[in-house]
Amino acid sequence: xxxxxxxxxxxxxxxxTVSSFKDLLEKKNALFPDKERWIFRGExxxxxxxxxxxxxxxxxxxxxxxxxxxxxxxxxxxxxxxAHHYISEASLPKNVLEWFALMRHYGAPCRLLDxxxxxxxxxxxxxxKPRKAGDSDLAAIWAINTDWIYECLCKTFNKGxxxxxxxxxxxxxxxxxxxxxPQTFVSYxxxxxxNQRLTAQQGVFLCPGDISKPFMNNFVKPGTQENPxxxxxxxxxxxxxxxxxxxxxxxxxxxxxxxxDLPGFAESLSDWFHLGIRLNEDELVETLMGKFPxxxxxSQLTKR
Numbered sequence: 001x002x003x004x005x006x007x008x009x010x011x012x013x014x015x016x017t018v019s020s021f022k023d024l025l026e027k028k029n030a031l032f033p034d035k036e037r038w039i040f041r042g043e044x045x046x047x048x049x050x051x052x053x054x055x056x057x058x059x060x061x062x063x064x065x066x067x068x069x070x071x072x073x074x075x076x077x078x079x080x081x082x083a084h085h086y087i088s089e090a091s092l093p094k095n096v097l098e099w100f101a102l103m104r105h106y107g108a109p110c111r112l113l114d115x116x117x118x119x120x121x122x123x124x125x126x127x128x129k130p131r132k133a134g135d136s137d138l139a140a141i142w143a144i145n146t147d148w149i150y151e152c153l154c155k156t157f158n159k160g161x162x163x164x165x166x167x168x169x170x171x172x173x174x175x176x177x178x179x180x181x182p183q184t185f186v187s188y189x190x191x192x193x194x195n196q197r198l199t200a201q202q203g204v205f206l207c208p209g210d211i212s213k214p215f216m217n218n219f220v221k222p223g224t225q226e227n228p229x230x231x232x233x234x235x236x237x238x239x240x241x242x243x244x245x246x247x248x249x250x251x252x253x254x255x256x257x258x259x260x261d262l263p264g265f266a267e268s269l270s271d272w273f274h275l276g277i278r279l280n281e282d283e284l285v286e287t288l289m290g291k292f293p294x295x296x297x298x299s300q301l302t303k304r
Contacts, residue, residue, distance in 0.1 A: 006046055006138070006235060011220030013228040017138065019237040021247045024141075027234055028119050037146040039188055039204050041115045042126030046140035046235040049216050052208070054109040068211045069179040072111060079103055091195075095169035096177065098191040101205065105195050111176070112205040113215065115144070115188070121201055124253050127241045130270055138235040144206070146188055148230035156185050166207075167192045175209065182210035186219045201258050242274040249275060 006014060015031070018024050032038050041050065051059075058068055080099060084092060093099045100110045116122050119141070126139040153164050166172045166189045175183070189207045190198075197203070208218035220231065236244075248254070255268035286292075 006233075009049060009216070009233070011228050011231055013230075013232045015232060015234050017235040017237060019240050021240065021244050023240075024123060024234075024236070024244070031232060031234075032119065032143065038119075038143050039115045039117055039146055039206075040119050040122035040144075041113070041142045041206075042122040042124065043140045043142060044126065044129055045136040046138035046233065047136050048140075049214075050113060050142060050206075050219065051215050052109070052111055052113045052211075053104075053107075054111055054211060055215055057109045067179075069177075069182075072211060075109060076100070076103070079108055093191070094193065095172070095191070097166065097169065097172045097189060098193055101191045101198060102195055104205070105197050111211050112189070112207055114201075115204050115206055116202050117204055118202045119143075120248060120251060120253055121258065123236075123244060124248050124258070126236060127238070127244055128255060128267075128271070130273075131238060137238055139238055140236060141234040143232040143234070144188075145230045149187055153185065153187055156183065176207060182212065184213060184218050185209040186215070196260055197258070200260050242276075245271050245274040246276070 008014070015027060018027055043050075054068075054072060058071070076096070076099060079102075083102070093102055100112050103110045104112050104114055116125075122141045126141055150161050150164065153159075154161060157163070164171075164175075164187060166175065166187065172189070175187075186206055186208050189205050190203075194203075206215075206219075208215050210218055249271065254271055256265040257268075259265075259267065
């Protein structure tokens with residue numbers, strides 16, 4: 001089945017729609033040979049373009065009296081002012097890129113777009129959430145060639161590849177945060193110090209140079225994309241979700257492992273609807289009655 005029902009996006013190569021875990025593995029092996037470097041992002045809807053949470057929040061807002069960089073700076077400032085109430089002093093970031101990464105860790109809007117080096121983790125993120133009425137019947141995995149990103153950076157700034165080491169706080173500021181002269185480009189970035197979720201998810205970020213423009217306009221300049229196979233969109237039929245979730249769980253890819261905290265574990269329980277787990281009625285009734293294995297009768301009575 002072909003993805004002909006999706007809107008065409010300039011610079012994006014759409015492959016045939018896949019409908020099974022086997023199909024996804026075949027696409028992975030055919031499209032992403034080891035000699036090339038790729039990063040991936042799972043999207044719940046194949047119809048969505050790549051957008052940061054910051055861009056979505058701006059689109060949703062009617063407050064257009066200030067420039068996007070001012071909102072970004074204000075949100076960053078407020079997060080820095082209050083973060084010490086929630087995390088230890090030793091865990092506080094040392095530079096702006098680390099702060100942005102921590103903001104995404106906790107769901108705050110900023111210019112970073114979450115991606116992963118793992119095709120399988122992107123697969124899970126594309127399919128993990130329960131569908132709502134009216135949602136698209138297709139999820140998607142996006143793949144971006146990082147060698148191509150470097151080529152674009154070198155052409156845009158007329159500098160060698162070694163220039164773009166954005167773990168250097170000064171370089172990150174000069175290229176991304178100079179609001180007086182923002183440049184239209186996208187690069188992948190990661191802080192030197194990785195937080196727990198970023199490590200678990202084999203995470204990496206895409207970062208746009210000019211947040212006053214849509215992310216995709218930073219990514220692909222209209223009329224300049226010569227080879228669209230540098231950005232690939234793989235639509236996935238959602239009816240394959242149960243099979244894929246089961247296969248990924250065998251690989252230990254769940255919300256509990258990707259978000260190694262209580263919220264992540266709680267969210268992982270939605271996977272149970274797709275795992276075919278055999279349920280014991282007697283144990284379930286005892287659970288509803290507040291009886292749990294290993295507890296004494298006295299401790300059970302004190303709960304009532």
